[in-house]
Amino acid sequence: MRENKSVVLLSVGHACVDVYQGAVAALVPFFVAERAYSYAAVSGVVLAASVLSSVAQPVFGVLTDRWAMPWLLPVSTLLGGVGIALSGVSGSYAWTLVFVAVSGLGVAAYHPESARVARLACRGGHKGMGWFSLGGNLGFALAPLMVTAVVAGGGLRLSPLLVVPALVGSVLCLPVLKALERDGTARFGPAVTAEADDRVSFVMLSMAVICRSVVFVGLSTFISLYARQRVEGGAAAGTAALFVLYLGGAVGSVVGGSLAERWDRVVVSRWSYLATAVAVAGIVTVPGPVLYLFVALASAGLYVPFSLQVTLGQDYLPSRVGTAGGITLGLTVSAGGLAGPFIGKLADATSLRTALAPLVMMPVLSWLLFRTLPEPVAPRRHVTPPAEPSGGGAAAEAAGVTEGGAGRRRARRVRRGTR
Template sequence: MDVYQGAVAALVPFFVAELAYTYAAASGIVLAASLLSSVAQPFFGALTDRHPIPWLLPVSTVFGGLGVALSGIGGSYALTLLFVALSGIGVAAYHPESARVARVASKGSHRSMGWFSLGGNVGFALAPLLVTVVIASGGLRWSPLLILPALVGSVLTLPVLRALEKAPRAEGGQGAAEGRDDWVSFVRLSLAVVCRSIAFVGLSTFIAFHAREQTDGTTAAGTAALFVLYLGGAVGTVVGSNLAHRWDRVTVVSMSYLVTVAAVAGVVFVPGPAIYLFVALTSIGLYVPFSLQVTLAQDYLPTRVGTAGGITLGLTVSVGGLTSPVIGTIADATSLRTALMPLIVMPALSWLLFRTLPEPAVPQRLLGDRGEDATLNAVGTSTEHSRL
C-alpha cells in the first residue's frame, strides 16, 4: 500500500516534464492525495475501534493502487487531482485497520511493530524506481501498469484474513478496551508528528528538483535522491525499534529529532553529491520515530487504538501534504532553496514537543507471553528519565 503514497511524489517530476505544471500546480497533486486521506483516516480509525473490518485490507489496497494507476491518463488537471484523491481514500482505509491487526499480532512489541512499519517504508523506497521504470519507458500513458503491485498486495492479505477468522477476538471493539486515555500527551505527540510530516512530505515533493539543482544533474539524479530519502526510512524504522529495547521510546524519538535538525540543514545548504549523504541522514532521523510514535499513540489511547493509529499514521502524517502548495508557491516566487529553509525548523519543534512527554506502559493484555524482558521494556521505562 505504501508504494502508492510514495508513487504520488515520484510522479510529480513527470507531470512537470510532460504537462509543464508549475511547482505550485505539481504540489497541488500531493495535496489532493493528502487531503481526503487526512479527513478520512480518523473516521476509519474510529470505525475499526467499534467494529474490526479486516476485509478493508485487500479492498483499500486495490483502491489506493487504482487511483494512482489512473492519474496519468486523466486528460486534465482536475481528473488527475480526483484520481490521486481517490488513492488517498484507499490509503486512509488501509492504515488504521492494518495498525490494529499488527498490534494484535505483535502483542505490543516495539520490534515487531518496527518490522511492520519497515514493510511500508520499503514500499516507499521502491516507489520512485517503479514509477521511473514504468513512466520513463512509456510516458504517463503507461501509468495503468502501476496497478499491479496493488493486485499482488491484495492477494497477499488473504491469508491474513483467514488467520484472523480463526483467531479469538481479543482485540478491537469496546469490549477489549482497558486503561485510561491520556489525551494531553496524545495531542502533543500528534503535533510533533505533524511537524515531522511537514518536513518529510515537503522534502519528498521537492527533493528530486532540489537534488538536480544542487548536482547539476538529470532526472536520474533527482530520482536517486528520492530513492535515498525513502530507503533511509526503512533503515531508520529498524534502528528505532531496536533502540527502543535499550532506552525508552520518548528518549529515542526526541534524540532522533534533535539530530535531524542538522541533517535537514545539510540537505538545504550543502551543494554537490554530498547532498545524498544528508538526505540519507535526514530520512533515518525522521523514521527512527515512525513505528515508536504509533505504539506510543496506541498506549496513550489504550481504549481507542484504531483512532490512535488513524490519526498518527493518517491525519498527522497526511497534514504535511497540505503545506506542499505553500512551499511550491514560495519556490515559484523566490527559489527552491529558500522555500525549503523552513523545513529545518520542523524537527526542532518535534523535539521540543517530545522531550518532556511521559513514557506510557503497554497494556498488560498485550504483553501475553513476551516475558520479563518485555515487561521491563514496556513498564520499567516509565520511570522518570532525564530529557535532552
C-alpha cells in the first residue's frame, strides 16, 4: 500500500477515535441542561475519562515496546465508541462515570500502538505524523457538531447513535494493518538503538505537556458554557466556540509539522507556547464575538507542538518509544482532567471567568520548561524483524532505519538552554 494512502486511512481512523475525546466535553452542556449537573459534577465526568486513561496509556506504551499489538487499533476504537454511546442511556451519575471511563480506556489503548504504526507507515517523517495528528484534531473538531446533531433534538437517549464513527474507524485501519503485516512491518519487535536515553529532558518535556493539558482540557470543558455568557448567546454560541477550539487545533497540527521541517522542534514549540499565553489572556479578558478569534489562536498555539512533543519524547527515550508515546499522549488529556474538578469548584464558588484566569500561566510554564530542552539527534533505529521468513528485511530497512523527519536533514544537537 502506498505511504500516502496508509497515512490517510490512519488519519481518518484517528479522527474516529478522538471524536470521543471531544464528545466528552461536547456532552457537558447537555448533562447540565438535562440532568442539572453542577460545574463540579460535569468536571467529574471529564475526570472519569481522564483518570483511567492516565494510568492505562503508559501501561499500553510499555506493552507495545515489548510486543507489537496492531489488533489494538480496531478493538480500542470500538471500545471508545461504545463507552460514549452508552453514557447518555442511564440517568445514573455513577453509570455515566463508568461508561465514560470505558471510553477513556479505549482511547488510551489506541494511541501508543497507533503512534507506532503511524510512524512506520509514514517512514518517521514529521509531516506524516503531522497529518496523523491532524486526523485526531479533526475528530475533536467534529465532536461538538456530531453530539449536537444527535442529542440536541432527541436528548441524551439518542446517544447510542454516537457509536457510528467507531464502527467506521475500526474498519478503516484494517487495510493498513494487513499491508504492514504483508511486509512484515507490523510484527516488528522493539527498536534497537545505540543512543542513550535522556531521562532528564523527557521529564522536563512531560512537565511541559502537563501544563499544556491543563489549559486545553480546562478550555474544552468550559468554553461552551463560557462563550454563552461572554457573547450572550444560546447553545449555538457554545457549540461554535467548542468547534473553533477543536478546528484551531487541526490547523496547528499541520502547521507544526511543516515548521519542524525548517526549524528545530524545540524552538517551534517554545515560541508557540508563548503565543498561546497571549491568546488565553485574550479569552479571559476580551468580551464579545472577538472571543472566537482568541479561542482559535489559543487552540492553534496549543496544537503546533502536539505531534512534535510525541516525536521529541520518543527521541529522548529512543529505547522506549512506546512508553514515551504513551506518556506524552496520555498526559495530553489526563493531567488536565485531574485539574478539571478544581476549576469546576472554583467556578461554582466564583465565576467561570475567574476560574479560567489561572490558565494563562500554564503555557508560560511550558515556555520556560522548553527553554531548558535540547534538540535531540534523531536516532538511527534498526528494527528487529520476527524470526519467521517473510521478506520483511527490506521493509525493516525502509520503515525502521531512521525515525523522524529530522533524520533526513542534518541532525544537530542544540546545547541545553542556549535558546
